[in-house]
Amino acid sequence: MPVTLKDVAERASVSIKTVSNVINDYPFVTAETRARVQRAIEETGYRPNVGARNLRRGRTGFIILAVPELENPYFAELTGLVITAARRREWTVLVEQTLGSRELEQAVITSMGPQRIDAAILSPLAIEPEDLLQASSSAPLVLLGERDIAGPADHVMIDNVAASRTAVEHLIGLGRRRIALIGDEPGKATGTSSLRTAGYRQALAAAGLPYDPALVVPVKHYERSRGAAAMAHLLQLPEPPDAVFCCNDLLAVGAMHAALKRGVAIPDRIAVAGFDDIAEGAHGYPSLTTIAPDKAAIAEAAVSLAHQRTGPGRATSAEPQDVQTPFTLKIRESTAGLSR
Amino acid sequence: MPVTLKDVAERASVSIKTVSNVINDYPFVTAETRARVQRAIEETGYRPNVGARNLRRGRTGFIILAVPELENPYFAELTGLVITAARRREWTVLVEQTLGSRELEQAVITSMGPQRIDAAILSPLAIEPEDLLQASSSAPLVLLGERDIAGPADHVMIDNVAASRTAVEHLIGLGRRRIALIGDEPGKATGTSSLRTAGYRQALAAAGLPYDPALVVPVKHYERSRGAAAMAHLLQLPEPPDAVFCCNDLLAVGAMHAALKRGVAIPDRIAVAGFDDIAEGAHGYPSLTTIAPDKAAIAEAAVSLAHQRTGPGRATSAEPQDVQTPFTLKIRESTAGLSR
DNA sequence: AACGTTGTCTTCAACGTTGTAAAGAGTTCG
DNA sequence: CGAACTCTTTACAACGTTGAAGACAACGTT
Numbered sequence A, B: 001m002p003v004t005l006k007d008v009a010e011r012a013s014v015s016i017k018t019v020s021n022v023i024n025d026y027p028f029v030t031a032e033t034r035a036r037v038q039r040a041i042e043e044t045g046y047r048p049n050v051g052a053r054n055l056r057r058g059r060t061g062f063i064i065l066a067v068p069e070l071e072n073p074y075f076a077e078l079t080g081l082v083i084t085a086a087r088r089r090e091w092t093v094l095v096e097q098t099l100g101s102r103e104l105e106q107a108v109i110t111s112m113g114p115q116r117i118d119a120a121i122l123s124p125l126a127i128e129p130e131d132l133l134q135a136s137s138s139a140p141l142v143l144l145g146e147r148d149i150a151g152p153a154d155h156v157m158i159d160n161v162a163a164s165r166t167a168v169e170h171l172i173g174l175g176r177r178r179i180a181l182i183g184d185e186p187g188k189a190t191g192t193s194s195l196r197t198a199g200y201r202q203a204l205a206a207a208g209l210p211y212d213p214a215l216v217v218p219v220k221h222y223e224r225s226r227g228a229a230a231m232a233h234l235l236q237l238p239e240p241p242d243a244v245f246c247c248n249d250l251l252a253v254g255a256m257h258a259a260l261k262r263g264v265a266i267p268d269r270i271a272v273a274g275f276d277d278i279a280e281g282a283h284g285y286p287s288l289t290t291i292a293p294d295k296a297a298i299a300e301a302a303v304s305l306a307h308q309r310t311g312p313g314r315a316t317s318a319e320p321q322d323v324q325t326p327f328t329l330k331i332r333e334s335t336a337g338l339s340r
Numbered sequence C: 001a002a003c004g005t006t007g008t009c010t011t012c013a014a015c016g017t018t019g020t021a022a023a024g025a026g027t028t029c030g
Numbered sequence D: 001c002g003a004a005c006t007c008t009t010t011a012c013a014a015c016g017t018t019g020a021a022g023a024c025a026a027c028g029t030t
Helices: A005-012 A016-023 A031-044 A050-057 A073-088 A102-109 A129-137 A160-173 A192-206 A224-235 A249-261 A279-283 A295-310 B005-012 B016-023 B031-044 B050-057 B073-088 B102-109 B129-137 B160-173 B192-206 B224-235 B249-261 B279-283 B295-310
Strands: A062-067 A092-097 A119-122 A141-144 A154-157 A179-184 A216-218 A243-246 A271-275 A289-293 A322-324 A327-330 B062-067 B092-097 B119-122 B141-144 B154-157 B179-184 B216-218 B243-246 B271-275 B289-293 B322-324 B327-330
Touching: A005 A016, A005 A031, A016 A031, A050 B050, A062 A073, A062 A102, A073 A092, A073 A249, A073 A279, A073 A295, A073 B073, A073 B092, A092 A102, A092 B073, A092 B092, A102 A119, A102 A129, A119 A295, A141 A295, A154 A295, A160 A179, A160 A192, A160 A243, A160 A271, A160 A289, A160 A327, A179 A192, A179 A224, A179 A249, A216 A224, A224 A243, A224 A249, A224 B279, A243 A249, A249 A271, A249 A279, A249 B279, A279 B224, A279 B249, B005 B016, B005 B031, B016 B031, B062 B073, B062 B102, B073 B092, B073 B249, B073 B279, B073 B295, B092 B102, B102 B119, B102 B129, B119 B295, B141 B295, B154 B295, B160 B179, B160 B192, B160 B243, B160 B271, B160 B289, B160 B327, B179 B192, B179 B224, B179 B249, B216 B224, B224 B243, B224 B249, B243 B249, B249 B271, B249 B279
Parallel strands: A062 A092, A062 A119, A119 A141, A141 A154, A154 A322, A179 A216, A179 A243, A243 A271, A271 A289, B062 B092, B062 B119, B119 B141, B141 B154, B154 B322, B179 B216, B179 B243, B243 B271, B271 B289
Antiparallel strands: A289 A327, B289 B327
């Protein structure tokens, strides 16, 4: 039987409300009663029932974090950071996996889950701009990723174009001239892949290198096996590339595996760079050069935006806000070479 | 403003309770009223407030899943599976990271988190047997891992001894004779590492191979860098091993990296086997031979046990239950060799 | 001495839901 | 034809909490 306010109140010989007042730091309680109540709380081991409290207060204390899948280490890491950031604001995180399904993402933005929530943070893959408009009436929404979709949602992002340009510039700086890209998604005009592809093209153009569509390999899904297949394809071209920029680290890991399996030395014959900075890349063989978004900053910004929207002054900032978080380029063996 | 029972009731011109009755499939409702209420529910878009419902029902609808860290892909994957299994039972999962801290693990087993919970599933690292006894009064607890700790908790496990014995037997079957182990934890008499070490010793003994303590490398933490350091140590021995069994895949990945970096061919000069079957190992270079626990079965069993304990007949099965889930050995390039 | 002020504590109602019990409307039966 | 039954719906209270407002005492002010 959990201890309730009633139990504490009886033990301290005060009303339930006085105990509540002590707990909520209501000022007009004598030091004497406060001490007595405090003691009763400790003796009984009372802990508030946040469910009941939030019912009364008209909030829920929950936010949803919806990511494509926890199996992707990038999202696993981000999830851990969001949980930590949310706790600082007395929020409990409900983790949801959308598996890239448009329906599941719609369910998140319209707050259709079983639990009521104060806000939602979504890392979108499949939703379309029109989905976003329907969601206006539900809980505040924070999207992770560039604002290429108009709609009533805050955004947290890194500058994907600049980041991928930085990565490709690094490859060019190494003297590479035939640079491929793995991770284009031809069907999608919006979304991460199009931005990263744009950065790739910008870097090529700035260096006066030709854009060769044969070197841009589309993938269906950002997972290791697709990266491997893409690399296999590139290696059998008549003129294979001397460097590959992969739109995320999972693709890069798969690509490296495929290359090594065929005896292609990395970075000697092909340099590889990725995006996300997952631990797997840092500790793989060879270790992976990559763009490292500041994941802690992303988590903190997302939770903070959600918090602002749910606070009392939410009317004031009706305009959707954008927050840009920093990134760095981490140069490792897959481009810089092995240090023996 | 969320829709409540009251809104639906007004629209259907019935009492709140009748709406509740319809929702809960109370049999004595005429088809006519039921239809009218159903329509009102659809028109208003009513969705029950599970928080209020569970407050009234005296349950919470939450279980805690506490894992060391989501960054470990094994736990990330397991977490996803537990969330799915819990949803089938109308449970919402609260994910907690213990980071191997004894205090945080204690907090889980004594239900000290902010939210009330119906049950807890813990993958323990640091708690000691005595911690478990204190927890008897709180929510039902399911532990992931062998019952080497007595206490009032259910257990879900694979046969760690048999599993590691299987892995080492595989190495022996390849003709390896100096087989090292990475991942011993000398201080801990209980826990995963001691069981896996035991399986290792059994396999050696069964094959008539000597047990050489110099080949058993302790680590502080099951992470990639520790595996790399351990492998570096093994390679500089006067008589280095020709195979290594790592107590988990992260250690194995780190170990392989360290070996490859030094130009040691895998599996030609050293074969490597791991434990956990994380995706990273399957797609790394070379791909990792490993023990694959049936993670879906673990998740399902854990949630199912928790469910039994919270059901109405909880008194009947006062005895702690153990469930053993299957595993398989996945043979890949790190022992079988590269297929070009 | 009557009054307002201030501080301290309590009563009451409500958040959204469901279990209990009772009320109302037929039906069946002795 | 009243009693006993069945079916259907409703009123009420309660889960644990907190905001609003009230009760009461002690105090200072005119």
